Amino acid sequence: MERFVQRLDKAKEAIDEADYVIIGAGAGLSTAAGIDYGGDRHERYFKDFIEKYGFTDMYTSSFYRFETPEEQWAYWARHIFANRYDVGKTDVYTKLLRLVADKEYFVITTNVDHQFWLNGFGDERIFATQGDYGLLQCSKACHDKLYENEELVSELLENTSDCKVPSELVPYCPVCGEEMDVNLRKDNFFVEDAKWHEMSDKYYDFLNDIDGKFVFLEIGVGFNTPTIIRFPFEQMTYNNDDATLIRLNLDYPQAIEENKDKTISFDEDVEEILDYWLSRI
Ligand SMILES: [Zn+2]
Helix, strand or coil: CCCHHHHHHHHHHHHHHCCEEEEEECHHHHHHCCCCCCHHHHHHHHHHHHHHHCCCCHHHHCCCCCCCHHHHHHHHHHHHHHHHHCCCCCHHHHHHHHHHCCCEEEEEECCCCCHHHHCCCCHHHEEECCEEEEEEEECCCCCCCCEECHHHHHHHHHCCECCECCHHHCCECCCCCCEEEEEECCCCCCCCCHHHHHHHHHHHHHHHHCCCCEEEEEECCCCCCCCCCHHHHHHHHHHCCCEEEEEECCCCCCCCHHHCCCEEEECCCHHHHHHHHHCCC
């Protein structure tokens, strides 16, 4: 790789010359923003669960199969609170918005923590493909309506004891009576509501309507679900002479061979990179 500052300048030039910026964001962006699923944050929010279940971080514990819905909802209320309602604005997302504020931009993200909205990105410019911690759905997807959960989450938090919530607070589907679930894509029952489809259409319309130079700014997208952002960005970069791919990734910054002249890779700290670009606006 070229020297850091050379890559920074080259990427900044590509952003300056672009009329359109498509941000593709994965877990690494929220980690960079301080929404860390392990370490101190995990211990601060989950002390009782760590003692009882031996959890090591919020990522692995989110796959844990609890024996009862009372335990499951005690866990999830805490997880949602920690990563959705108790976070607010973050410097990294705020800086990212400043970087693209005067561009035609669009966001596609696999993140479910609502950070793009919380930091002021336009609601009509965000396609969150994998769901949102703040929404509930029928666990059997019997209908495609989503339900805000902020009030329920605070009620569950207040009434948790010994890592359990009272049975009467466990939410059930108002249509079929099955249990509710958080709107996260983890099985075939993920609900894509009307808004999801509207934003999916807007994303593809945005890509189709591009007329001029554009940049794919990919941040923190690994190989968990590469077919959503990483591979399509590579494909579209390969197919378009007007495209540049800027890839920020601590672990997998590499360009594919076919795109190596059109990709600028960074494995450095996201906030440091944003600070450098913003200092040159
Ligand atoms: Zn149902």
